[in-house]
Amino acid sequence: MTIGFIGFGNMAQAIAKGLLEKQLVTHDELLFSNQSEDKRQQLMNTFNIKGTSSNQDVWDQSDIVIVAVKPYQMDEVLTGLDKTAHPFVISVAAGVTNAQLASHLKASAFLRTMPNLNSQVGEGMTAIVDNLDVEQSDLDKTKEIFKAVGEVVELPESQLGAFIALAGSSPALVFMFIDTLARAGVKYGLTKEKATKIAAQAVLGSGKTVLETAHEPWTLIDQVSSPGGVTVEGILSLLKDDFASSIIHSVDAMVEKNESMSKG
DSSP, X not given: OOEEEESOSHHHHHHHHHHXXXXXXXXXXXXXXXXXXXXXXXXXXXXXOEEEXXXXXXXXXXXXXXXXXXXXXXXXXXXXXXXXXXXXEEXXXXXXXXXXXXXXXOGGXXXXXXXXXXXXXXXXXXXXXXXXXXXXXXXXXXXXXXXXXXXXXEEOGGXXXXXXXXXXXXXXXXXXXXXXXXXXXHHTTOOHHHHHHHHHHHHHHHHHHHHHSSOOHHHHHHHHOOTTSHHHHHHHHHXXXXXXHHHXXXXXXXXXXXXXXXXX
């Protein structure tokens, strides 16, 4: 099975890296297009995979084509292809809807997906947007591809705004939380480097604990909070400062912004 990438930026490279590391494909089963000869040669050397200047070559030679171009480029790229060949298409372009893809492709021939930044380190969260016309085998292949860089969830397109807030944009909130914790550590004498490492590892471990235990987050909070102890004092301080409402308001703002952008 050959997987081709039309566009080979950071996200496409992360997917290719994950597929190779998980040994889901061989180097000979990956292909990408890039217009710049120098950049193409650099990427070919880095990944030890085939590169071409032609999007058409990727289309014709691949069983699955992952279209990873900028959203504004999608119509031009798909319109410019001779679609005699019929690879299965996976879009990772943010904001390009099922309706837009269907205007260029058979309804059964594509899936819209949205991976997030953390795919670059193999801990991504990818939304696969429902398409009832797609064959189960193609859906299964798509899940396998994105599980190489993290976890997947299937969602109706109507819930994608919430996904963008909870997974697509939220890493920025988490980075802000880590940085704020670290700066608080600096206040009490830690170096910024050590404080950032401590805070980041605490966030990483906490997320893993939520995913790998059967406990709800508030149950875990209770487990950490000894009566009259340090942790409960910090929790009460956050509650007093309306921490939960601040996060919800942030999500609300992101969902509203996404909706306004989608309407044009």
